[in-house]
Amino acid sequence: MLDTHARKYVNPFIECGANFFIKLKLSANNVTSLALILGIVSSVLLYFDKNIFAVIVLWISGYLDAIDGAIARKTNSSSSFGTVLDITFDRIVEISIILVIGMKFIDVRFNLIILLASILISMVIFLTVGAVSEKSGIKSFYYQAGIAERSEGFIMFSLMMLINNNLNIIINLFSFIILITAIQRISEAKKILK
Template identity: 30%
Template sequence: MLDAAARKLIDPPLNAMGVALAARGLSADAVTLIGLVLGLTSALFIAFGFPAWALLPLLASRLADGLDGAIARATRPSDFGGYLDITSDFLFYGAVPFAFVLLDPAQNAVAGAFLLTSFYFNGTSFLGYAILAEKRGIATSAQGAKSLYYSNGLLEGTETIVFFVLLCLLPAMFPLLAFIFGTLCFATATLRILAARTIFASKDSP
């Protein structure tokens, strides 16, 4: 819900940094992998009992996640780069809740399982929508130039990062926050399915 507004603020500085990094020979794929390593490092900090320390690599990983696209736009975007980016994002999104389960299984296991289930459902609705949008030649620029269609919703990348930051700052509240965010993920996916039914069914009509 907030990604389109956030992009208006962050894209200009990210694009400038992307041009500078591309001129120094840094590839978009390399930055994607650096961001993934940083994201998984933040998950390790959480799992070993240092959620506050996880904030720095977590935020750095999200900066890298924005820079890889900026570098790609400054050079030549590739389908594989987009695929690597979304796959890395989904691994990171799953690793953080799993880390909180490892941190305190007795308290966090059920809420973590609920949250991961909601991520799985929401991610599937997102990728399925993208496939059908590509098949029908539907494009959007609301989320910036992307290798695949990014459908909007109640919860997007910006909200997820804010949620992860809150978890790191308030780890004792993981169960409550996870159930709230997971419920909103289920709502996001459900609304996306309803939107898909309207858009794609109308295009299937004779």
């Protein structure tokens, strides 16, 4: 929801970052890879109880994840492979954080399994609709908006990193939001794919 509706407010910051990395001669895929590395570093920091630093690095990773698409558009280098890298690396970052939380907090492992299942269901719908739909918008595929997009995920992961005493509630809320998004996406798919 935030990615779709707040983009116009943060877009100047994203464009500025894209221009900076273009001047450094980094490609969109280079920045995507850097976002992946920082996302994994965030999970390592979380493992070693550097939670505030983990959250900061996670958000820098997310910022780079927004910049890579702007770089691709500005340099006319958008590619299907870049899209695959972007989506895959996003999931690797999410999984790395979930794995670390599961290693550190045994009592919420079942909640994390439900969260992973929710992410899987929502992503299957998202990617399938994107694959069978006409390309539309600034993304290189049809992008289905929803309540839980990347920014909401980062907010929930940040809460999971910072508030350990209510971890099960945060995880369950995150799963619920993702499942609502999956329902939104399947309902939209029924309308647009007739």
